[in-house]
Amino acid sequence: MHLLLIEDDAEAARFLAKGLRESGYVVDIASDGREGLFRATEGLYDLIIADRQLPHFDGLSIVAMLRKNGKHTPVLILSALGSVDDRIEGLRAGGDDYLAKPFAFGELLARIEALLRRGSQPEVTTRIRIADLELDLLGRKVTRAGSQIDVTAKEFQLLEFLARRVGQLVTRTMLLEAVWDLHFDPQTNVIDVHISRLRAAIDKGFDRPLLHTVRGAGYVLRDGD
């Protein structure tokens, strides 16, 4: 996977590139808006990570110009502007995701992975199977090893979000955004309680747990450890 990182802060760029390369990505770095726009237009990237505040062109302008030229490469915007409004403005401008600095590297990795997988995933699915867990997306029913499990509407939404990203790390903020449409972090870890209830519903009484917690990062639904 080939990524373009447009970031004028050399220190930040170095760290992000290093981390991303260690995670198996090929990373190009552009240090200002003009270079970034040029590379993004010319090169074939799977994903662009653009800082919002850049010399010459800011991140939002880059997204707008790319879209005008018919480029649909996913763009993840990074910004020191952490306000809720800034975040929504960034998404409205055509950015595919928005991350406020400072963020945990794990959060960035999870979001990159989610954006890259988004394109390859078949959208029209009516059933998802993970080991012996089965989700009926039309009937909104959950069964495990053939027996039905009662879950609330929100628990089903949570489970569906995780199941559609099976094997991928899903962070708390991703869940808050997708399931509750909240673009800010509550102070207490309210999500953890929802996850433990969901885990009690689907994993309790079974030898093989499916819903795993990745410490300090988020959750992942997968068959096996």
Added chain:
Amino acid sequence: MATDVRLPGGTLRLSSARLALLYAALVTIFTSSVLLAVYLLTRNALEREISAVVRAEVEDLSDDLRLGGIAQVAATLRLRADSWGRTGAVFLLADPEFRPVAGNLTAWPRDVVPVGRSLPESAMVEFEIAAHERGESVLHPVEARIEHLANGYWLLVGADTSERLNVLRRFGLATAWGIALTALCVWLLGAAYARRTARRVRAYATTCETIMRGDLTQRLAVDGSHDEFDALAVAVNAMLDRIEHQTTTLRTAFDSIAHDLRTPLYRMRMRLEEAQLREGLPPEAHELIAPALHELDRVQRTLATLLEIARAEASGVTTHGEQVDLAALAANMVELYAPGMLAAGLHVSLDAPEAAHLTGNRQLLAQMVTNLLENALKYVPAGGRVQVSVRNTPGGVSLRVADNGPGIAAAERAAALRPFVRVGDAAARAAGSGLGLSLAAAVARLHGAELKLGDNGPGLVVHCELPAAARRESPGGVAQVG
């Protein structure tokens, strides 16, 4: 906190109108008294003039009587037979049986026959005589004096008073009109002045409201009339210039500090994470790095909340005004918090209508509800209840979050809405950042509402009345007053 200084327009208008009415009444009473006095004086003067003329005639005729007897009086009267037509004078000499001897009356007026044939000295009598004018019979009021002459003859001397009555009537009419017009003018002037005053005061009030909603560029209108209002506006505007300057300086400083802090925080976080990823690190190092990252996140969250408060306070208008269903939003938030609260031994319930729409910023409103719920989660002990209610009101939507926890003492409520103020005992103080309620209050203000803290006996009740649409400034900021 935010005091509502909106001027109740109705009351203002009423008090000005009342003042105008009071002035009109006072001026009317004063003018009426003066004109009434003039009227009475004029009437007296006219009456005195008539009786003086009559007395003079009586004295002339008495002289004739003394010099030439009744015959002389009769002769004089015959000479003056046409005087009625000229001067309106009335004469009649009658014998002791009231039979006319001479004069311009055909008969002694029946209604003034002296009873007992005696008269009080120089008494004036009034009667009416019928005269033929242009073929019509017209009654003329006459005021006369009757003299009992020495030889038993009667002499009547009088004057037609219709002219005097006409004058008085016209004068009275003019007086009445004068009073009415004066009263009307005074009232109109008073009303116009009161209206102008009310209009300018209301314009100032509207501008002040706009400024309080965050648009510090607004100024009171100076209309160049150099009156006391202009003087006030100029002084207030000078004060506003200063406040705006200070606020801008503070905001710029705050923004730069916040931004300058973010970069080092960001780098610090990256370095810590880089360290964490390094292979061969002893487990103790991980135990040190993880809490450091946790603390860093806390600093970051506080900074973000502060920035959010500053933004909410600074921008007068929500940047993303959208239709928000507060009932659905509250349900969403209660749903999010219910398991956490249950785990903490709290029972949370929602009482909301099907839908409760208002125009606002969904994320900020969600943040407000979140902060109120977080607050309850932090301060209400296990076994407590938290009740969230949403109601449709005539003006918009009301939101109420009540609990039966320790509450906030009445004296501490205002302070609890200010940033970094934590109230209650030491344990309660340690629990929060002191920004939650402050941000909730800022969000409420941004939506044109005031966050009110009250006593739930026992517990805390947070209440706010959100208008259906936050009022927006009119262009130019000058109030449109009807």
